[in-house]
Amino acid sequence: MSTFDTARYDREVIGPLRGRHGRLPPGDLRVRYAIEPGMDRSAIEERLRKVRMYWNQKATGPAAQAATRVCQRLLAADEEIVRSAGARMLDPTWWQQQAAEHGERAKAAVTDLVRDLRDSYGGTGRITRQQLAAIVTHHQASLRQGQIDSAVQQARLAVVDPVELPQESGIDRTAYRSLSENLAIAGVPTIVQLLHPDLRQPFRLAHGFAVPGRTELRLDAATVDQQTTASNTAAFSSTVQARKNALVALRTAAKQGRDLTTLALYQVVEQLRQGRANGLADRMLVRGAVELGLAAEDAELLVLSLPAVSGTPVSxxxxxxxxxxxxxxxxxxxxxxxxxxxxxxxxxxxxxxxxxxxxxxxxxxxxxxxxxxxxxxxxxxxxxxxxxxxxxxxxxxxxxxRLRPPPPEDLRIEPAARTALRWTGPTTGLPDLRYRVVRGAGGPPATPGDGTLVAETAEVTAVDTDPLVARPSGYAVFVASGTGTWSRPVAATVTVAPPVGEVTIRATRQRVSAAWRTHPAVVAVRVRRTEGRRPTSATDGVVVEAAPDGLTDDDVREGVEYFYSLVAVYRDEDSREVASTMVTVSAAPRPTASAVETLTVEPVRVDGNRARVRLSWVRQPAIEVRVRRAATRPTWQPGSRLSISAIDGYGTEVTGPVVDVGERSSMEADVPLGFHIYVPFAVGGEGVLAGRSVAQGLANPVDQLRVERVGDRVAVSWVWPEQVSIAEVSWERDGRSSSVTRVTRNQYVQENGCRLSADARPGRVTVVGITAGANGEARSPAVVVDVPGRAARLRYTIARPAGLRNRLSRRRVVTVTAEAQCSVEELIVVARPGPVMPVRPAQGTEIVRASGLDFSAGQSRQIEFELPPDLPRPYWIRCFVEPPTGVTLVDPPVDHLRV
The missing domain is CATH 1.20.1370 (Hemocyanin, N-terminal domain)
Incomplete structure (x- = not known):
């Protein structure tokens, strides 16, 4: 019997009763009195004495302490129990009866708790810890934590912590009202859809903005600028104008340091609060939040976190x-x-x-x-x-x-044959902005009416289709709101010297050739070449003769990468040279490449939202292979010849060290979780060839994989990762897969795990998590557990040797029979006098030991020995194996072991 642990008793019994009112809950009396299984009458009597002494000591403490009040109530309840049970409290069977009655009460209490949880919180599928504690206390039932957890699971609820909901949008009321009106005109429910108009999957806001599988998406100033640029290129309509006005409001908010995620969350919460005030049920509120684009889990959590609505009239x-x-x-x-x-x-x-x-x-x-x-x-x-x-x-x-707006900002000019101008709109919430772009010779105009009109537009971009070449030009951009006055300008001065454009370059084993386009005013194109490195300036490298529209270079070697700097030259009004910016292209004489048809992609491991994959392909000597990944398949076919710019515009390059092993090259790289299309590109002497694409999805692996053998069946359980809805479970034996089973989350819950058929031999369980998406299945790296074989069974009998002369003999024969092939390191026969059977070899006297016994299936072996002459009756004879693993020893009937 263990000693009475007062600290543990205070933690497990006194603590849960603090704060409860009324009668003590009819819990497990064994727990209340600290009665342990196996206690006899004397141990029970001693434990009752110590528990009551503890109650009396605590009950005399300060009245304000909760433990004092609890122990006073325990003493009062004890008097009632003693009055009804009396001396039976010392009987172990009475305590067994109390345990059985408590078990029935607990079952009923769990059933009631499940019903109440479903009725009260089934609408959201979630419950906060505070709400769960309150409803458990309300039931006045003494339930263990495991029983409470079971009730929550049966009610199909998740226990969560509530979210602190924003009380303000973060921007002033007028700006928020204008933003809401413009979003309504544009047909956009929240700023999430405004900033990500192509988003077609649920997003999260409860703990920050996130889109599962799209970690690159943000709600920030950079995203606002991207959407502003996109809106400025769209044809005018009332919807487009409303989007622009809303983006101006967001740009202002972002520049003032406002959190756009809080603003988006406030938009959703505002509608939920209105629905709650109108008396809508939680299920309808959740549905409404999902229709706004929110993930179902977040919708349930936000509804759960809403405060109650007060109906007090306003004076x-x-x-x-x-x-x-x-x-x-x-x-x-x-x-x-x-x-x-x-x-x-x-x-x-x-x-x-x-x-x-x-x-x-x-x-x-x-x-x-x-x-x-x-x-x-x-x-x-x-x-x-x-x-x-x-x-x-x-x-x-x-x-x-009527207010004059602030001037535009950050005027950027790209001097070229068609000079592009870009600027940033002013930080203003004024609507209907329009811009006027004017150009002056030598310097920028001071007023909107000076100089040459380049453009008047609602966009933040313009193009000067006929710029002044090789002489200074000043540009000014003004802005006005509606019919208001023009702002002060943002201005810049540049000298336009268009560089060469549309450069194409090809390399064979003996020659590099290039061609380009130039502005009509060009007088020459200067070309220099460097080997193995990019030129540092327009004067770096060896001069290469070139025509105004191209070059041919025969002074090259195979396998060397050459870089060519191209500079267009003009003359100004005083016949002075004006050089363009340098354009650099490269080429490497090499053999003709073949399209890569053998790319393979396999997952290596997953770490958080990233995964490591191994890519492999058949190597081509002297040919560079690049791999890019994207969310969609390319439009070109395998074998298509492409330009470098074309492949750079497709997806993201997969980078990592390339290792050559035998005929194949391989590379390991980190990529985001999700579904990707991988396309290999072979860079050869005559250009870039697209290879055959490979679709590969990556999901999080299952966690805490556990396997337990039960006879000829294997029970498998794991923790499901978020986003994984299917698991593929494989049973392998002798290195070959004998069965593959797919299990859905719903099947797993209903069947309480997964069970596989097996036999006595060892095997291996492999579990792969799968996320199904529009482009196919994303699979996780496999999680593997080895399963030992079923222990071989040995049966034995103990008997006297045959014959009348052995009828009173002290000699015995142990016959051991194996059901299957096995080996036993040590077989030990022990004897023990007295009424208690030995359960370990050390509890008896060793009579005989046999070592290194090998059995085939069905084989029997006999071991003969003689009992000690001084062994008193009654006594036991029993066999054991050492070590006791891998073999199960089956005893004969007890009357064969006891003498």
Whole structure:
């Protein structure tokens, strides 16, 4: 019997009863009294004495302590139990009966708990730890943690921690209202779809923005800029304009350091709160969030985290305060008359309205001063704060519409035959922006009406199709909102000297040839060549003679990579040379390549959201093979000849050290989890050839794989990774697969794991996780567990030797028979006097030991020995094997072992 552990008793018995009110729950009395299995009457009596002594000591402590109150209630309950049970409390069978009754009560309590959990939280499929603890306490049932976990599993609930929901969008009310209106016009439910219009799979927001399998997607300023550029190239429509206006609001928010993920989460939560206020059931709220694009798990978690709705009516004074809180100053001033004169809050509200009027006047004056000082961004911020204070004031709204916007920013010019100009729109929420681009000779124009008009557009890009060549040109970009005035310009000066373009280059074993296009004003193209490295400048390398439109270089060697710098030369109005920027191309004389038809891709391991794969292909001497991966298959066929720029535009290059082994080359590389198309490209002397693509998906492997042999069956269990919905389970024996079973998550739950048929021989279980997608199946690296064979069975008998003369003999014969082929290192026969049978060799006296016994299937061996003459009756004779693994020894009937 173990000693009474007071610390453990306080943790396991006293602790769970703290905070409970009313009668003590009818729990397991064995736990309450610390009664352990196997205790006899004296041990039970001693344990009851110690437990009651502990209760008495605790019950006399400070009244404010929870443990004091618990022990007082335990003593009171003990009096009732002693009154009804009396001396039976010392009987071990009474405690067994109490345990059985508690088991029945616990089953009923678990059933009730499952029903209540389903009824209360089945709508979301989740429950918080606090909610679970409250409902368990409400049941007044003393359930072990394992029983509570079982009830949660039967109710098909997940226990989660609630999410802290945002109370504000992170941007001012007027900007948020305008953003919502523009999203509605554009037909976009949230800013997630605005920033990722091609997104067709659920996204997550509860713990940050994420799209499973799309780790590159973000809600940030860079994404806003990308979508702004894309919108600026779209044809005009009311929908496109609404998208642009919404993107301007997001750009402003991002520049001010606002978190766009919080803004997106607030958009979803706002609609959920409205649905909860309207009395919608949780299932409908979850469905609504999923329709907004949210992943079902996040939708359930957000609905679970919503606070309860209060139905307290709002007074007239409260309504006025709500109007002030919403920034409707003019309406609040009008509604003040509805507040009774005797209302104690009326004077305070009147003063709040007067304070708001004063703030409005101050903001408007500050905005005028900021605009006069060319601080347009500050002026707009002040006017927006004024509009937030009085959003129902038309004069304030009109001043905001007529405000001169800040100038555009970051003007970038790409000087070429068609000079491209790009700039960043101003940080402003003003709608309907339009830009005017003008060019001046020598320097940028100072006003929108000066110089040559290049473009007037709503986009943030323009092209000068007829730039001045080889002389300085100044460009200025102005912006205006609606019918408002033009802003100050953003300007830059460049000298346009178009470089050579559309360069094509080919290399055979003996020659490199190239061709290009030039601007009509070009006077020459200068070419220099370097070996094995890129040129550092336009004067680096050996001069190569070239025509204005191409070159042929016969002074080359096979296997050497050559780099060519190409510089177009012009003359300005004073006949001085003006050189273009240098264009560099490379070529390596090499043999003709063949398309790669033998690419293989296999997973090596998975680490978080990344995986390592091994790629392999048949090697071609002196031919470089590049591999790129993408989400979709290429449009070209295997064997197509492509340009370097064409393959660079397809997906992402897979990089890693290449190792040559025999006839194959291999490379290991890290890639994101998910489904990928891998395409090999062979770079030869006559160009790049596309190879045959390989589709390969990668998923997370299963975790905590466990295998248990039960006779001729193998029980397999594991923890499912997120996103994995199917598992492929293989049973291998003698290095060959004998069965492959596919198990879905639903089958796994219903059947409580997976069971395979096996025989006595050892084998191996392999489990591969599978995620099914639109492009096929993503498979995980295999997780493997070796399963030992079933232990061989040995049966034995003990008898006297045959014949009348041995009828009273002390000699015995042990006959051992094997059911299957096996080996036994040591077979030991022991004898033990007394009524207790030995269960280990050390518990008896060794009589005989046989070593190195080999058995074939069905073979029997006999071992004869003589019992010691001083062995008193009664005694036991029993056999053992050492070591006791790999073989199961089956005893004969007990009366054959006991003498």
């Amino acid at each position: 007239a004074a409260g309504q006025v305060r709500e109007l002030l809180g919403r920034g409707e100053l003019r309406t609040a001033a009008q509604r003040l008359t509805a507040v009774p004169a005797g209302d104690p809050d009326r004077e305070a509200i009147r003063q709040e309205i007067a304070d708001a009027e004063r703030r409005l006047t101050e903001l408007l004056a500050e905005a005028d001063r900021a605009a006069a000082d060319d601080r347009e961004e500050l002026a707009e911020q002040l006017l927006r704060r004024a509009a937030a204070t009085a959003s129902d004031d038309e004069q304030t709204a009109g001043r905001l519409r």
